Amino acid sequence: MxxxxxxxxxxxxxxxxxxxxxxxxxxxxxxxxxxxxxxxxxxxxxxxxxxxxxxxxxxxxxxxxxxxxxxxxxxxxxxxxxxxxxxxxxxMPEYTLEGLLSGKYKGDRPKDTLNLIILEDVRDPGNIGTIIRTAEGAGMDAVIMSQGCVDVFNPKVVRSTMGTIFRMPFIYVKDFQGTLDELQKAGTRLYAAYLPGSEDYRAVSNEDYAGKGVIIGNEANGLTRETAEKADVRVRIPMDGKVESLNAAVAASLLMYEIRRSRA
Structure with a gap:
């Protein structure tokens, strides 16, 4: 002992x-x-x-x-x-963007039909863990993260995934902007959660595209302008009272389930 x-x-x-x-x-x-x-x-x-x-x-x-x-x-x-x-x-499980786009992790699914949650500099371990767990529940194909996101192998992240870390592909990318370009070329429609966004968040489920990706930004600062402008659609979640924005994991969950609703 x-x-x-x-x-x-x-x-x-x-x-x-x-x-x-x-x-x-x-x-x-x-x-x-x-x-x-x-x-x-x-x-x-x-x-x-x-x-x-x-x-x-x-x-x-x-x-x-x-x-x-x-x-x-x-x-x-x-x-x-x-x-x-x-x-x-x-x-550590190992996943790559190339593997994702080639259908390696999702049974040879065409790359233009993938549904993704994309995170830019999300730093809170609880948020990352909850998003990974919710991504599986909502039927996402992968979680894509910028290098500025918290370490997914942080014990707090691992704990909050409740085992999903072994089932949901997650990928850190060095060139975040280049990755967004690559996803768009592959046929993924990108929706940025952006406070100044002009479209209601339900646009995610209303638009008829097979492949969709939702982009969520940093807890304190949101998405960078470069990322928001690169998205095909900038969506907002309506707020009542004095609340300015939702927790990153809550916002991500809403939008992932809008993608799921569009498949129903």
Missing amino acids: ISSLHNEKVKALMALMNKPRERKERGLFICEGPKVYLEAVKAGLVDSVYVSDSFRGRNDDIAPEAEIMSDDVFEKVSGTVTPQGVLTVTK
Whole structure:
């Protein structure tokens, strides 16, 4: 049983939890909980597993290969108030824009029929995780992110995806503007969520295009003008009272479900 914070494996786990550079260099990240462990197993991405002593005492059949860790050490590594008892060191899923457009991830779907959520510099881990989770529920084909978005392998992001991180393709792109051009050339109609937008957000479902992409901007500053002007349509979500804008994840959810409604 691992019972010391000075154990080399514990130090390695803490580095993966807290250091994005460590995750990137090793190609590994950590997810928590028995359900997410099972998702990682299905995806074939498990590197190693650790369980708390109390969890093993209650669950003999989950992650039998796991190393056991004392409860106090496990709690320190987990960093959560109520640890779920399982930490899975997981290999990073790998997706590319080329793979997406070639139909690699969605059963050879034509590239002009893809439905996408596109994020520019979204920084809040909870927002990114919620958007990835909602994207699966709304039937999106992928999440595309600028380099300015938060690290999707941040433990807070992983936690809020509730396992969706193993099922929903997500792609970071270096050339965000060039990617928008490429998507438009592939036949994707782009809708920018933009406060000065002239079209009601329901235009997303009203227009008859097979491939649609919704672009959501930074929580504080919204979309850059360059991105907004590149979109085919700039849409706004009506607001009552003194509210100026919606949370990024809420706005993204509304617009993704408008895409879903257009397919119904």
